[in-house]
Amino acid sequence: MDPNIIREEEIEQLLAGLLDLYGYDFTNYARASLRRRINRIMIVDKLPSFAELFYKIKSDPAYLKHFVAEVTVNVTEMFRDPQVYATIRREVLPVLATYPFIRIWHAGCATGEEVYSMAILLEESGLLHKSLLYATDLNHNMVEQVRSGIFPMRHMKQYSENYIAAGGKQDFSQYYTAKYDRAVFSSTLRKKLIVATHNLVSDSSFNEFQMIFCRNVLIYFDKTLQEKVLQLLDNSLEQRGFLVLGTKENLRFSAIAPGYLPLAPKDKIWRKRQ
Amino acid sequence: MAQTTVGIRTVLVVGGSAGSLDPVLQIVGALPADTDAAIVIVVHRKAGSDSILSNLLAAKTSLPVKEVEDKDPVLTGHIFLAPPDYHLLFENRNYFALDASEKINYSRPSIDVTFESAAAAFGSTVVGVLLSGANADGAEGLAAIRNAGGLTLVQDPATAEVYYMPQQAILLGAAGQVVHKDQLPARLAALLRRQP
Structure with missing residues (x-):
């Protein structure tokens, strides 16, 4: 090119x-x-x-x-970086379990594969009934896609492998129904999602969450915008809440860094200080 | 150890795929300790194969080896490795940038992406090297480096474990020099040694 x-x-x-x-x-x-x-x-x-x-x-x-x-880049997959989800299952879910109500935000969710991954983790830990997963993206098309819960069937083998690598013990195929070349994810997972358009660049904080995912979004921003978005995420995260970034992204250059403790440095999971 | 990003005269970008591990290790092993260049290596590898390659490279050189994270500074005298599953770009002369968009030439990282970005950011001060491999990734990027006035070296396909990738670069007219595998390390070391 x-x-x-x-x-x-x-x-x-x-x-x-x-x-x-x-x-x-x-x-x-x-x-x-x-x-x-x-x-x-x-x-x-x-x-x-x-x-x-x-x-x-x-x-x-x-x-x-x-x-x-x-x-905008909308490449994502279910249980991408499986070890990150293994860590969440092991170290984050037991903490979330102690809350009466769990609110999670997937900021810049693209086609929503990570939202469904998290919904599956919550379901398997018996927490989905008291959770709400907010999934936002600036693309309206993406939002429709996330809501539909329909994903290409050809990816399911890879996702199933990721799921197992992330510590999944069930049969991954129980979460969807195959329809020709499409996998339709179960309504049990879908009914806990709140999907909306939200532009991290220009929109403001709209709620407080116990956990925020913003993975492989910041890499597309310059340092000035990264800082602005991190401030927005910080404003949207409760004390003691969890922040998950992409595996090659980092808080270290940000002014919010002192307010966070690394929970799993390699997995890029931080916990907000009190 | 040079920690400054000021006055970089040369960036060495090395790309390879199947059969490139051996020449990459030989090249890294021969790099001069006093180089003013930043060295960037892009090889096709499986996602999740973390740190193994970094460790192999680090065992061959006294230069610091780092798998790049987003917005890491481009430092002279350092060896940077493209992380699996991300394209590696130069945001400008000072910083790297990563990109997780679709694969290019069935590859992420793609050698073309890094080479083209190096050519855009550093122009004629780039040295590009393309090694053994089984697909066409890297050829167009090497051509971009050559068009920008940079120096391009291609592993002689006859001495490559898989001839296809260097062959494609030669067919595209991207090869400034075609170099025998055994002569590449010394040739690059001479190019990168600090000029008095």
């Missing part, structure tokens, strides 16, 4: 347009990755020039949706 199809000033023009016209603020996204994704969209969509791309974004609402969904 030619990394130079789109020029730096064209990116600036595009980002300013997206913000002015639609309120999508990508200006503090990490630039190297953003540039790569915009280039990729232009190649995949066979757009010969920046002018063409910009015109489509301005004139075609369906294309705008498509662009936003493609420029």
Whole structure:
């Protein structure tokens, strides 16, 4: 892929347009990755020039949706990094079990695989009945997808292996019904989800949670935006609550770091101090 | 040990896949201790195969070896390893960035992604090396480095355990030099030694 199809000033023009016209603020996204994704969209969509791309974004609402969904990364899987879920099962769930009511936020949930993973853990620990899992993403399409609980059947073998690596003891296939090439997850899991659009860049805190997942979201932001989002997460987490980031993400550069104790440094799970 | 990010003149990016472990270890083993370059290694490996490769590399060199985390600084005299299941990019000359988006050439990390990013951030000061492998990843990235004026070396396919990957780079015209496996470590060491 030619990394130079789109020029730096064209990116600036595009980002300013997206913000002015639609309120999508990508200006503090990490630039190297953003540039790569915009280039990729232009190649995949066979757009010969920046002018063409910009015109489509301005004139075609369906294309705008498509662009936003493609420029943001929505790659995820169930029980991704199984050892993280093993740690949650072992060390976090026993603490959550002591609360009368459990609220968990999956911030930037994409297609929702991690939300369902957590719902399965809670169900197996007998905690799902007193839990609510809030799943938010800036993409409206993603939100619909999470609500449906329908995932491609072809991924189930991998997810089942992840589930077992995460300490799962049941038959993973009991959680879904196969319908042709789709796996429809059970309504027991779905009815505890609250799904909504929420933009971490521009929206504010909307509740207090005992646990927040924000995995592989911060890597797409520059340091300024990372800090802003971490402050938002901090404001949304109760004292003694748990924060879970992606396995290559870190709190260490943040002003909120002193307020947190590492629970499992390799798994990137922190606990907020009192 | 150089801890500064100022005045980096050279970044060495090394990519490889099947059959590249041996040449990677030889190259790392020969790196000069006083280099002003940052060394970045991207090899295809299975997700979750953590720390094993880091440990193997660390046993071969006195230079610090680190698997990159998000926004880690690019430091001279350090060896950085692309983590499994993430693409590794240079956000700019000072910081790395990670990206967990879809695989490129069936690979994450993709060598093309890192090479193209290196070319964009460091231009003609990049040295790119492509080793043994069984897919075409890396060839286009190496071409990007060459087009940006960087120096590109390809392992002679005849001396590679799997010829395909270096062959693709040569066919694409991305190879500045085609080098015998046994001569690569010394060639790179000479390029990276601190200039008086």
